[in-house]
Amino acid sequence: MTTKTLFDKIWDSHVVQQVEGGPDVLYIDRHLVHEVTSPVAFLGLETRGLKVFRPENTIATPDHNVPTINQHMTIQEELSRHQVDMLTRNCEKHGIQLCGLNHPWHGIVHVIGPELGITQPGRTIVCGDSHTSTHGAFGAIAFGIGTSEVEMVLASQCILQPKPKRMRISVEGTLKKGVTAKDIALYIISKISTSGGTGHFIEYAGSAIRSLSMEGRMTICNMSIESGARGGMIAPDETTFNYIKGREYAPKGEEWDKAVAYWNTLKSDEDAVFDTEYTYDAADIEPMITYGTNPGMGTGITRNIPLGDDLAGSDKLTFEKSLQYMGYHAGERLLGKPIDYVFVGSCTNGRIEDLRAFAGFIRGKKKAPGVTAWIVPGSKQVEKAAQEEGLIDILNEAGFELRQPGCSACLAMNDDKIPEGKYAVSTSNRNFEGRQGPGARTLLASPLTAAAAAVTGMITDPREFLIDY
Amino acid sequence: MSYDKFTTITSPAVPLPVENVDTDQIIPARFLKAVERKGFGDNLFRDWRYDRSGLPKADFVLNNPVYSGQILVGGKNFGSGSSREHAAWAIYDYGFRVVVSSFFADIFKNNALNNGLLPVVVSAEFLQKIFNTIESDPKAEFTVDLASQTFTNVTSGESEPFDINPYKKHCLMNGLDDIDFLVSLKDEIAEFEKTRL
Numbered sequence: 245m246t247t248k249t250l251f252d253k254i255w256d257s258h259v260v261q262q263v264e265g266g267p268d269v270l271y272i273d274r275h276l277v278h279e280v281t282s283p284v285a286f287l288g289l290e291t292r293g294l295k296v297f298r299p300e301n302t303i304a305t306p307d308h309n310v311p312t313i314n315q316h317m318t319i320q321e322e323l324s325r326h327q328v329d330m331l332t333r334n335c336e337k338h339g340i341q342l343c344g345l346n347h348p349w350h351g352i353v354h355v356i357g358p359e360l361g362i363t364q365p366g367r368t369i370v371c372g373d374s375h376t377s378t379h380g381a382f383g384a385i386a387f388g389i390g391t392s393e394v395e396m397v398l399a400s401q402c403i404l405q406p407k408p409k410r411m412r413i414s415v416e417g418t419l420k421k422g423v424t425a426k427d428i429a430l431y432i433i434s435k436i437s438t439s440g441g442t443g444h445f446i447e448y449a450g451s452a453i454r455s456l457s458m459e460g461r462m463t464i465c466n467m468s469i470e471s472g473a474r475g476g477m478i479a480p481d482e483t484t485f486n487y488i489k490g491r492e493y494a495p496k497g498e499e500w501d502k503a504v505a506y507w508n509t510l511k512s513d514e515d516a517v518f519d520t521e522y523t524y525d526a527a528d529i530e531p532m533i534t535y536g537t538n539p540g541m542g543t544g545i546t547r548n549i550p551l552g553d554d555l556a557g558s559d560k561l562t563f564e565k566s567l568q569y570m571g572y573h574a575g576e577r578l579l580g581k582p583i584d585y586v587f588v589g590s591c592t593n594g595r596i597e598d599l600r601a602f603a604g605f606i607r608g609k610k611k612a613p614g615v616t617a618w619i620v621p622g623s624k625q626v627e628k629a630a631q632e633e634g635l636i637d638i639l640n641e642a643g644f645e646l647r648q649p650g651c652s653a654c655l656a657m658n659d660d661k662i663p664e665g666k667y668a669v670s671t672s673n674r675n676f677e678g679r680q681g682p683g684a685r686t687l688l689a690s691p692l693t694a695a696a697a698a699v700t701g702m703i704t705d706p707r708e709f710l711i712d713y
Numbered sequence: 714m715s716y717d718k719f720t721t722i723t724s725p726a727v728p729l730p731v732e733n734v735d736t737d738q739i740i741p742a743r744f745l746k747a748v749e750r751k752g753f754g755d756n757l758f759r760d761w762r763y764d765r766s767g768l769p770k771a772d773f774v775l776n777n778p779v780y781s782g783q784i785l786v787g788g789k790n791f792g793s794g795s796s797r798e799h800a801a802w803a804i805y806d807y808g809f810r811v812v813v814s815s816f817f818a819d820i821f822k823n824n825a826l827n828n829g830l831l832p833v834v835v836s837a838e839f840l841q842k843i844f845n846t847i848e849s850d851p852k853a854e855f856t857v858d859l860a861s862q863t864f865t866n867v868t869s870g871e872s873e874p875f876d877i878n879p880y881k882k883h884c885l886m887n888g889l890d891d892i893d894f895l896v897s898l899k900d901e902i903a904e905f906e907k908t909r910l
């Protein structure tokens with residue numbers, strides 16, 4: 245068989261060896277490292293007396309548990325400080341580029357990779373973090389790995405992986421006003437469920453996907469893992485090349501031309517075969533919001549919570565348990581439900597376009613009294629751009645403030661925890677029980693929907709305001 | 714890392730008939746701050762197991778002394794969400810050697826296999842029968858035989874074969890890990906790199 249998918253082309257060109265009856269030895273071009281999933285891997289290397297095999301292809305940043313205020317000061321919380329210090333020590337010891345706190349490149353690992361031009365088409369990229377799928381937006385094979393696998397890559401720049409199956413999800417047509425990449429992602433997961441992508445690598449295609457900016461594409465690929473898929477990818481095109489050009493680690497001069505020539509070959513052959521295919525119509529997608537405790541429990545914002553009549557047995561119990569946690573009832577209307585917190589940030593929606601969308605929406609409006617909002621840029625560079633574009637002033641005038649970069653309330657490892665029982669409209673990617681703090685209730689949505697909730701204090705369809713948006 | 718060789722286990726099982734058990738439930742993020750692979754079992758299922766003041770919740774299965782054993786039986790799509798390997802460490806550290814479900818999330822499955830924890834996939838019907846058996850007798854025993862790749866409900870005598878990648882099976886049965894193998898390929902890897910530049 246000579247026809248290949250985009251995924252096959254990149255994967256096959258990275259196989260160093262096939263283990264008999266086993267997984268492939270896959271070569272990894274770039275390895276991203278953060279403070280939480282790496283210390284045990286570095287310790288493992290040391291115990292074996294090994295060095296990092298290719299430190300020049302490895303880059304690190306502390307993002308998961310850093311505070312989002314007073315980053316110039318010593319981290320107060322002892323265990324977090326210890327992890328961040330360990331990362332610094334390990335990077336120094338092994339000669340790894342570290343984008344530490346206060347470094348101009350600091351930020352969430354999946355925001356800085358693309359921003360620095362490290363994420364490039366045709367590459368294999370891994371990180372001890374499931375949202376590594378974000379980088380697939382550039383036509384790369386990027387996926388999250390466990391700590392044992394981090395150790396494998398540190399030791400050998402390779403990983404043992406069985407080759408996943410191929411899935412293509414096409415979204416055709418034009419998105420309606422007020423509908424964003426985040427809504428596409430939540431829509432797809434609500435259709436195929438949180439296990440629908442398991443065992444697969446997804447290629448997103450279709451005119452609605454093509455029309456997205458790189459940042460929108462990253463949002464979609466980021467959430468691939470929420471459908472259970474190993475990763476997601478989008479074939480590179482002019483939009484991709486324009487984004488990469490001129491960035492810190494981007495190829496320059498002649499190298500650039502060579503790279504683009506190669507990148508242009510990175511697409512699925514016309515008659516390539518996928519193990520699974522889905523096609524959706526962009527016009528069917530509304531602004532989405534979740535009502536339950538996994539990212540598949542989402543619906544169009546004007547709809548009611550499902551009745552769950554079609555469920556039986558353990559599916560039904562799981563559904564009921566989830567609504568009970570959320571303090572919701574089957575069949576209830578979502579619009580108008582009060583909310584307490586708004587979180588804008590994370591590797592899903594913490595980039596400059598997201599802040600622009602949020603600031604554009606709230607310009608001239610006021611934060612609802614009683615709502616606490618945390619607006620957290622994905623990186624130092626995003627923070628800087630927000631400053632230069634005057635977004636911070638818009639935020640401040642409306643009663644919001646910008647914090648400092650990090651994962652923050654996305655997983656609440658630092659102090660940014662949503663209190664028990666409170667409702668948070670969040671632009672992050674997971675609404676699991678306790679994800680944003682013990683007992684916290686998360687409603688996943690786009691930055692626009694988060695903005696609408698921030699100014700009204702309730703679940704609100706952002707399209708109601710779109711005339712003056 | 715090194716773990717005990719896996720051959721055959723016969724043990725009662727602990728039932729957790731919940732679907733989509735995500736790794737944030739298995740080990741919440743706030744317990745990921747250690748820099749060593751020790752002690753995660755204490756916080757396994759932390760927020761289901763203990764209330765906010767740290768007292769055990771009587772209705773959670775791990776707090777019910779009737780249930781014990783080295784086998785954890787979960788609902789479908791077990792281990793979804795975050796890639797944190799701490800989830801596999803916590804389950805292993807607590808004392809489980811096998812997790813049974815009708816469906817596992819990919820990364821969790823890899824992480825488990827890399828840490829001597831065997832994920833066993835059975836059919837949805839067989840899973841239900843396991844839950845039923847434990848419900849009528851919490852001390853009912855099950856046998857996991859890795860060599861023959863079978864999972865047996867000792868009470869009913871019924872058994873089901875399960876799949877495992879032959880390479881991973883070899884590693885588990887011999888307590889081997891992947892890193893030694895990969896490091897032994899260094900020359901091949903360096904050769905391969907030349908073709909990529």
Ligand code: SF4
Nearest residue numbers: 375590591651654655
């Ligand atoms: S922002 Fe959230 S999802 Fe992204 S890397 Fe950080 S914790 Fe993970």
